[in-house]
Amino acid sequence: MHPPLADSGLHGPRWPAWLAAPPAPAGPAWSQALLIAFRFVFSYLVLPEAFGLEGSVWQPMVAWVGRHVFQLSRPLDLLSEEGSGDDTSEFVLLFCKVALAAAATLVWTLLDRRSRDHRRLHAGLTLYVRYLLGSTLLTYGMFKLIKGQFIYPMLLEQTYGDMSPMGLLWKFMGFSTPYNLFAGAVEAGAAVLLFFRRTATLGALLAVAAMTNVVMINFSYDVPVKLWALKLLLMAAFLLAPDLRRLADLLVLQRPTSPKNVALPPRGPRWRRVGSLALKTVVIGYLMISTTKMCLERWRQSDRVRTRYEARQSSVYEVDDYVRNGRPVPPSPHDSSRWQSLSFGPKGAVVTAMDDRSYPVDYDAARQTLAVPSGDRRTSRAVLTCSRPDADHLVLTGTLANESLIVTLHSCDPKRYFLASRGFHWIDEAPEDR
């Protein structure tokens, strides 16, 4: 599938067959600035991999730098399970990586006085970034395609004001399956295009478009994945950079363009061709299979059918009677201790108190128990037993904060929420903006 040009003998001297690597394509020498910039990018992207990606290697360095360089009073924990990709330790880690890369660039530049260009290293790095970015986008895209990243909102009684910006985004994305399919198809499509050298330009273009949108969303809705999204965007931009001239010629300047891969490496001996083809097949096959496997696991964990069923059908129970120490507690609008409702979702259950605030509780389906945080700071846990007198009712009994508790609940009409019942309409006689 090489363009005819590849065989036209434009490639200069033939390399010995044992030298498997492609020859350094000839061309003008790089400017000093470009050489240094490339060395920095290479060191930044490759050095961390040499150390190992895992946080355990970086943790001591980050803790030390945080204490001694930034004079932070609080110890930094890179491995914390807080779920934020933008916490202080991540910013310190970024600082460390940039500093290391800068140091490596300096040493490299001092030692290497002979290189006119780094075309071969660039080709290698491009290959690495294409597959790294491609496999990441494939994971994100396929997760969206199975609707495993954003699940259908389960707390439909939450008011907009009580959501955090990130919560608003999650509910927005979780509501619509078609929109997830659209976003997922773009990301997975970009990934597949990135896997092939010939289509990598279009893949990088699509990846830049998709990642720009993600970066803007993460910055706009306070999603703590800003650094990671920016890194992916910069990787896509790195892939697109050599093509900018061609793209400008093609799209704006309306000049003729030549193929990107005019200087394809010589075909080499047969074993090399077959070998590289086999390697490529194995790598792409592995990525596809492992991603699919991950998606299937995710699907099983919170499978879509159950998510939709529980969210759209009867997952919400409203409190009928709330009896504390034998005395019924009447509902009162600002009572934060009396419950209003209990919702079940794929990720667990949530209690909404009378003051409209919600907090998660642990539901154990096997033992039919509900572990409820109690106390002022909700640090201790109380366990309530669930029983179901009939299909529509739920009774919870147990002791909460040293008080006996009996809560009777009834399941709610699944269609009572407009958002769940609205559905798709080809014809809108008026904008339905309630």
Add this chain to the structure above:
Amino acid sequence: MAEPTRTPDAGQDGRQPGAVAPAAPVVPAVPVTPAAVAGPVPAPVAAPAWSAGRWLGFRFVFVYLLIYNLPVAVSWVPGAGWLIARYQEVWAAAVPWVGRHVLDLARPIATAANGSGDRTFDYVQVLCMAALAALAALSWTALDRRRGRERTLAEGLRIYLRYTLALVLLTRGVGMLTGVRFPFPGIDRLQERLGDSSPLTLFSTFMGYSPLYAGFVGASEAISGLLLLFRRTTTLGALLALAMASHAAAFAFSYDVPEKLLSLHLLAMAGWLLAPDARRLVDGLLLDRPTRPPDLAPPFAGHWTRLGRLGLETLLVVYALVVIIAITRHDLLRRLERMRMPRPPIYGVWDVDELSRNGRVVPWSGDLARWRRLIASSPGEVAVRLASGARQSFAAAYGQRLVTLSSRGGSGSAGEQAPSASLAWSQPDPDHLVLQGTMSGEALTVKLRRVDESRVLLVTRGFHLIDDTPVNQ
């Protein structure tokens, strides 16, 4: 805008030296001769005359898009508002007639504009336009036997589409950039439960929350419109417009945004503008083959036509700037007007402390239809949350210390029976409100207390560059 005249084979002879040299320094560079570049590309031959089917199809598209975009095209002309109004009047008369007599619809088609672009009216209108275009294409083909005007007509349609599509995209984009299309959710919306809202409301709340994101989407649409104004940047503009139109269509179909027809038309128009470049784009971006530049030679030859074109295009671009400024000014004024909109005298979110009906206090748990919270956000509207959680919406009219509420429906079973009321209001102090009057024949007294409406999480959370404790609720 000067367009260098090129012969169709300018790719070989007219190109600038170095124009095809692979982007130094990063791309592997091998000297490429012009012959090598143009080698695999077949030499251009005179385009064969169109087949009868292609002519018919082209004429259909030509007439259809001409009619569909007419209001936009006319709105380029200053002071032609009356013409658009007449044009719409014709459709307002024709569409219901077609609905009744041709399509045999049981209900008459409503013609009032209400912000939806997907009314029955719009679908029937599109159907009529397609029928008209088919009729016109057929009679045109029957009557006109002349040949060789393909280029002129195609180029004419292209210019028409470029300028109309550009205006639509610019208007939409500027509307988002100025915050007119998606304003920040008001106190009424912030008090609304997710489940009570419609998908469209979820969408507009999402977009309205972040001026940054709405501005990003708006800027992308506006830029694609700007690029369409120039012949050279049309390819890039159409590519961006295609991306933005797909995004708009994804929103429209996923969140019940009533611009499904519009977004599909935008998508088709961007696709039409890209079609002549399709081969080049596939070669350059997907198959990694050499490409030749498009033929940018203007279809209207001759020295004076060229000068005329140049003058006309310069005029158009200058005028486009004027139009953009006018759109921006219009939007900013609307925004200012909205900001200065008077607040209702009882503006705010109010919790019901005590409610008595006919002199008897209604206990909190006694009645699911008891008011729980009252929200007065705009002069014409009052929303009430009931004890059941459902929401009632009232149209409000304020008099001298008096407010008249008339039901506008609501959510849930209680919403449908919302009655009307005439209530006198008084404020013992700024944080307390008392409403007194009659509601469906019963004497009603409501004592309310102000809730600090600005202290909700969505408003207070803000942006965190360093985010040690993410909040996703």
